[in-house]
Amino acid sequence: MSGPPSSKVATSGLLLKGRPGVGFLRVSRSRLPIPERIERMGSSMKNRKLVWMFSAVMVLVLVGCGKKEEEAPTESATPTANTPAPTPIDQSTVGSVTGKISFDGAKPKQQRIMMDQDPVCVQKHSGTVFAEDGGVNDNGTLPNAFVYVKSGAEKYTFAPPSDPVVLDQNGCMYKPHVLGIMTGQTLKIISSDATTHNIHPMPKDNREWNMSQAPGAAPIEQKFARPEIMVPVKCNQHPWMRAWVGVTSNPFFAVSAADGTFTISGLPPGTYTIEAWTATFGTQDQTVTVGPKESKTADFKFKAT
Numbered sequence: 001m002s003g004p005p006s007s008k009v010a011t012s013g014l015l016l017k018g019r020p021g022v023g024f025l026r027v028s029r030s031r032l033p034i035p036e037r038i039e040r041m042g043s044s045m046k047n048r049k050l051v052w053m054f055s056a057v058m059v060l061v062l063v064g065c066g067k068k069e070e071e072a073p074t075e076s077a078t079p080t081a082n083t084p085a086p087t088p089i090d091q092s093t094v095g096s097v098t099g100k101i102s103f104d105g106a107k108p109k110q111q112r113i114m115m116d117q118d119p120v121c122v123q124k125h126s127g128t129v130f131a132e133d134g135g136v137n138d139n140g141t142l143p144n145a146f147v148y149v150k151s152g153a154e155k156y157t158f159a160p161p162s163d164p165v166v167l168d169q170n171g172c173m174y175k176p177h178v179l180g181i182m183t184g185q186t187l188k189i190i191s192s193d194a195t196t197h198n199i200h201p202m203p204k205d206n207r208e209w210n211m212s213q214a215p216g217a218a219p220i221e222q223k224f225a226r227p228e229i230m231v232p233v234k235c236n237q238h239p240w241m242r243a244w245v246g247v248t249s250n251p252f253f254a255v256s257a258a259d260g261t262f263t264i265s266g267l268p269p270g271t272y273t274i275e276a277w278t279a280t281f282g283t284q285d286q287t288v289t290v291g292p293k294e295s296k297t298a299d300f301k302f303k304a305t
């Protein structure tokens, strides 16, 4: 079941239209019990009965304090740590959306990367290195398009996968160049280079940070609390290094491959707005209705800007 791809394109352009993407559910913090005050003791302490009651109240206070210590780290870790239980999804009914990101027009001239400032970076490459952004595959399709469910999945709650998403630094380039991750999922940053990197995500809606990673240093693990399309990542040591992180509140995303194709699977039956983001050629939306066990097609065509 696949309709004419181009007719499905609802909007295109650099700006996202309509609703501001997937929403983030804020979870109110649990209120801790307030210990009762014990004001009148004085002479009543002589009374054995009151002494016993005082002891009992102190036990309650101590229990309350213990609970507070248990909950504090959870609250401070990340806002998504307290998300409600995942919505059960009938896996026997899920479908998928697959498609191709094509490109119309002359292949843009790609920016050449000069790594001369760091010989360690140069040594990892044998030929000319080009920036990934603006790159077109040999078959006229686009790699590194981030395709995700922009709306239609809000009624579900998803737990982030326990497996981390790995971002490697190899030859002073980020591998992969574009990646998707769920809110609350761990981004594990590793280095395959014998030089020091400084990883610096520059989000609008998440916490900004930058951390140095020397050769052989332990992986850096971080999480994103809120959905954000897209978070640029740079290296403060090597100005050409660039990655893009798509943070979503659902697991329905993919990055177009070296043949321009993508597949988003595990979709419960429903109508979804699928968005394809590119670093250079703008963003496009399509509305796709996926029936039980259906595999729908959503092709996108971008033009030179």
Ligand SMILES: [Cu+2]
Pocket: 172, 196, 197, 198, 235, 236, 237, 238, 241
């Ligand atoms: Cu670097």
